[in-house]
Amino acid sequence: MFDDKRLGIVNETQSIWGCYLHGLFDNGPWRRSWLNHLRQQRGLLSLPTVVPNYRQQRETVLDSIADRVAEHLDLKPLLE
Numbered sequence: 001m002f003d004d005k006r007l008g009i010v011n012e013t014q015s016i017w018g019c020y021l022h023g024l025f026d027n028g029p030w031r032r033s034w035l036n037h038l039r040q041q042r043g044l045l046s047l048p049t050v051v052p053n054y055r056q057q058r059e060t061v062l063d064s065i066a067d068r069v070a071e072h073l074d075l076k077p078l079l080e
Contacts, residue, residue: 014041026055 008019015038025031028051036046069075 014038023055026058028052028054 008017008021010017029049031054032047032049032051036049039046
């Protein structure tokens, strides 16, 4: 499946994939297309490939959590 074997490995049925590329699945449209490929192999309908940016969603949630923690915890002693 990979032109360059150093990029990853896929078994013969393409049901097991391995890759060293960090963040590969953060790309929503690519991830959804890949999952749709697996779904089609199992006779399932494809899901829409227009999906929100996962990386941005994750950052927004983490920022929100950090803001809430900062509101209720005196971080100054921890950051000194």
